[in-house]
Amino acid sequence: SQTIHQWPATLVQPVGSPLSLECTVEGTSNPNLYWYRQAAGRGLQLLFYSVGIGQISSEVPQNLSASRPQDRQFILSSKKLLLSDSGFYLCAWSLAQGASAEAFFGQGTRLTVV
Amino acid sequence: DAKTTQPPSMDCAEGRAANLPCNHSTISGNEYVYWYRQIHSQGPQYIIHGLKNNETNEMASLIITEDRKSSTLILPHATLRDTAVYYCIANYGGSQGNLIFGKGTKLSVKP
Numbered sequence: 001s002q003t004i005h006q007w008p009a010t011l012v013q014p015v016g017s018p019l020s021l022e023c024t025v026e027g028t029s030n031p032n033l034y035w036y037r038q039a040a041g042r043g044l045q046l047l048f049y050s051v052g053i054g055q056i057s058s059e060v061p062q063n064l065s066a067s068r069p070q071d072r073q074f075i076l077s078s079k080k081l082l083l084s085d086s087g088f089y090l091c092a093w094s095l096a097q098g099a100s101a102e103a104f105f106g107q108g109t110r111l112t113v114v
Numbered sequence: 115d116a117k118t119t120q121p122p123s124m125d126c127a128e129g130r131a132a133n134l135p136c137n138h139s140t141i142s143g144n145e146y147v148y149w150y151r152q153i154h155s156q157g158p159q160y161i162i163h164g165l166k167n168n169e170t171n172e173m174a175s176l177i178i179t180e181d182r183k184s185s186t187l188i189l190p191h192a193t194l195r196d197t198a199v200y201y202c203i204a205n206y207g208g209s210q211g212n213l214i215f216g217k218g219t220k221l222s223v224k225p
Binding site: 034036042043044045046088090092094102103104105106107108110 | 148150152155156157158159160163201213214215216217218
């Protein structure tokens with residue numbers, strides 16, 4: 001069966017510090033991968049998605065970046081965090097092929113920038 | 115992707131059916147209707163999806179109007195654990211698709 005791992009679960013970082021959040025998927029090949037952010041009291045915002053290794057599409061311009069160094073690994077990074085980067089970050093995957101594909105989400109990382 | 119509109123909140127009595135509406139008047143012919151829910155501080159959970167026909171699974175039923183401009187998610191016997199934000203999304207799915215979440219409907223199931 002497929003599983004998605006996301007870590008860490010919570011993170012407190014000072015303003016200006018770097019960020020690296022990692023997500024890995026097991027049990028499937030060539031998935032579509034996504035990073036979402038949910039600010040407090042708001043809906044989910046799609047940040048990045050990837051349809052393959054090294055292929056990243058950005059939905060929202062910001063000081064975050066994403067990379068996909070391996071088929072089932074998706075990394076969210078920042079060189080210098082801002083206070084506005086605080087939020088709940090979610091990684092998700094879906095099947096790349098098929099007429100319809102539901103997405104499966106990780107448990108999320110709650111980031112607080114102080 | 116087609117935009118969807120949902121009421122911001124709804125209440126439902128425990129044990130009764132919860133009917134959550136969604137409008138997607140600009141949906142295109144090959145876009146699916148997906149429903150997810152998010153319980154507080156957890157990742158969203160897939161519930162059900164459909165294209166034209168009504169669908170049912172162990173969690174819920176999805177009723178799609180004939181013109182596909184709206185749909186209703188039905189939780190037949192709501193429990194307190196069904197309290198969550200429910201998202202309706204119209205999307206192509208597969209390699210073309212990425213899910214765009216709106217603000218959803220906050221369903222509160224009350225004893």
